[in-house]
Amino acid sequence: MxxxxxxxxxxxxxxxxxxxxxxxxxxxxxxxxxxxxxxxxxxxxxxxxxxxxxxxxxxNVAMPAHIVSFAAFHIFQQMHTTSDLYSVLRMPAEFRRIPYQKLLQSVKNLQDELVRMSEKGKIRIGALVEAEPEELLQYGLKSLGVYHAKKPLRKEKKTGDIVCQDMKTLLFYHNRLTGYGLEKHV
Structure with a gap:
């Protein structure tokens, strides 16, 4: 250009x-x-x-970490509908958890929409985005914490819930998919 x-x-x-x-x-x-x-x-x-x-x-290339972050961040926003962005970022740790199946369903919904958008040339998707939703979620969780001391998201062994350890980093990865109207698919 x-x-x-x-x-x-x-x-x-x-x-x-x-x-x-x-x-x-x-x-x-x-x-x-x-x-x-x-x-x-x-x-x-x-x-x-x-x-x-x-x-x-x-x-823009939608990668598993972006999809998982986008889904998780919007679930947190839905859980706290009266809160502005800064309140969501300062959410106490005890509220920063998502049931695994809820996140998996949101990831699947986003995945389906991103594949449709990719077919129309509106965005690019990484190879793993077309994997099974469970694999996409697992890879997204794993890759999300590679470069950070505190993983933005991790799966709690005892309950299986997804717990957020760093909302600001989660927002950072989430932002890669803003502006596409994907919020309605979470």
Whole structure:
């Protein structure tokens, strides 16, 4: 992508929506002369930002850790509907648990929707996203804590519940799937 959001070929040439090479210097000219135009530049910046967001959305790769985090975080939000984001992040430890089957069902619902979206080119999915929901959940839980001293989520041996040890890190991983309208599938 060039600085205006146009596609770029392998040689670095900007390409318009019809597949033609274009000279981006023309974007800065008026009657063949380079001119400064703040309003034009602001509009180009706005258009580029929209293209960047659009490219991010379709090139984002949904991984098991993102799916599990998204599901868990939204379950916590549903459990505390009167709370704002900061209240959810400061939720006491005794409330930060989810029954395993509830999380598994939410992960399956998200998985089904993400596969549909991937087939339409709206997002990319990692290979394990098409695994059985149980395997996806287990891998998501395992990979979620690899880089952190406190695992964002872990399965409690005694009850089988999923317990959150770090809400801020859970939110971080959850955020990879925001903006796709997936909340209704949790």
């Amino acid at each position: 060039d600085i205006f959001g146009n596609k770029v070929d392998e040689d670095g040439n900007s390409i318009d929506e019809f597949g033609n090479k274009i000279d981006i210097r023309d974007y800065f000219r008026s009657n063949g002369v380079l001119v400064e135009d703040v309003q034009r530049d602001n509009e180009y910046s706005r258009m580029l930002s929209e293209k960047i967001v659009q490219a991010y959305r379709v090139n």
